[in-house]
Amino acid sequence: MTGHSLSEAQREAADRARRETVEELHRQLTEHVGSLDNRAEWERYLAFARSFHQYSFGNRLLIMLQAPDATAVAGYRAWQARGYQVRRGEKAIRVLGPVTKRAPILDPAGNPVLDADGKPRETRQLVGVKPVPVFDISQTDGPPPPQHPDPVLLTGQAPPGLWDALATLVADRGFRLERGDCQGANGLTLYSERVVRVRADVDDAQAVKSLAHEVGHVLMHPDGADRGCRGLEEVEAESVAYMVTQAHGLDSGQYTFRYITGWATQAAADPEQVVRATGQRVIEAADLILAHTQPDAIRPAEDALDAFEANIDRTITTGWESTSTTAISGVTHDRKRHLRALDRGLVVGR
Incomplete structure (x- = not known):
């Protein structure tokens, strides 16, 4: 480094160039997370996953006890409706299904409530439970189900x-x-132990990306307190990791896009909207990190940006639908303020 040159x-x-680079990287991250190809892949997977009955806690325990490796469970007819056929001789998993009967709807006085035609209105009343056979997808023949779009580990230096x-x-x-x-x-x-740990059996590219992710946690979530939304914190940390590694010429896009999509989906949020909403904190954290890793770089990561933009048209196999058009607004960067904050251990963007 040439800190005094x-x-x-x-x-x-250098500060302005770095800040512009960080904000541009965040803009590109937001756009790619909301890409059409990415959204389509996740929508196929989520549509398949959501088509299954949501079993009660008790029934989930019963399924786990009888078939610990089960992943997608449905009844015989339900599988046929999805284009699958339960194989002959497969042993059913037994869960508890409701037993109901018809019962008239009564008003507060105990009189039957009538519909527009003067007929008594009815409802279904639970009177008990019974064993119901269901089957896991591994017990069926049919088309390959959509796979959860998992990130692929980075390789190389x-x-x-x-x-x-x-x-x-x-x-x-x-x-x-x-x-x-x-x-x-x-x-x-x-x-609790004040330890940051990175997996040992991965290439250096993945290791440094993971370290940048954990540094994002350390800066933005310094106490590790449960704030009720781990998905949001994971999106923030991974966004920081993406921007830092990209600024240093390491393209972690395919990993980041899938990782962020998965966590935002678990948080029941629109991924692109989440990235936009966390933008200011993420930009501040990434800029602080780059102020340390590239303190005198007047043109930080412009080569990386050029290479990244050249790949914008390639197919990205992970993404989300945008429901937000709110732009991320920049703030004036003060290098000395950030370095003083780093020295004192202040929380970034909080």
Whole structure:
């Protein structure tokens, strides 16, 4: 780094260029998350998933006890209606179904309520339960079901110096950086132990992307408190990781688009709208990180931006439908304020 080689005017130019890069990357992220191809893939998967009966907690336990590997369960006729056929000889999973009877609707005085034709109105009244046979999709023959669009791990090398720069940020915030088991994830932050851990058995490109994601958590969610919406926090952290790695020339787009889509969908929110709503906090955090990893870069990541824009027309196999047209508004960037905040350990954008 050449921290003392630039004049004040050059530093201000570097700050402006970096901020413009960050805001442009966020704009592109928002657009790609809402891409048509991405939306269509997720809509197919969600339409399939939502077509199944939502079983009660008790019935879910019964299914788990009888068929722990079950993924999509329906009755015999319901499978036929979807174009599947339960194979001969398959053993049914038994759940509890309602037993009902017709009962007249009564007014407060106990008299039957009549419809427009003068006939008594009726309702279905629950009088008991009975065992009902259902089957998992693994017990059927039919077309391949839509698959959950999972992110694909990045491969290859990491941008030079990025891991070390992010590791310094982790240490400055009072966390210890480790490589090792992440309980099925690619990275995690253990707030009680003040540890940031990144999976050890991935390529350097994926490792540094995961580290940037965890740094996003450390900056924006410093206490690890449950704020009632983990999906929103995951969207924020992954957006930061995308913008930081992209600014350093590492294209993590396919991973980020699918990851954000999955978490926003779990939060029952429109993905593009979520990205827009979290934009200001994400931009502030990404800009702070890049102020550390690229402090004197007057043209940060312009080569990465050019390469990214050249790939805009390629097919992206993950995305969402936009319901928001609100633009992200920028704010004036003050490099010294951000560096002072970093030194004091202040929360970004809060």
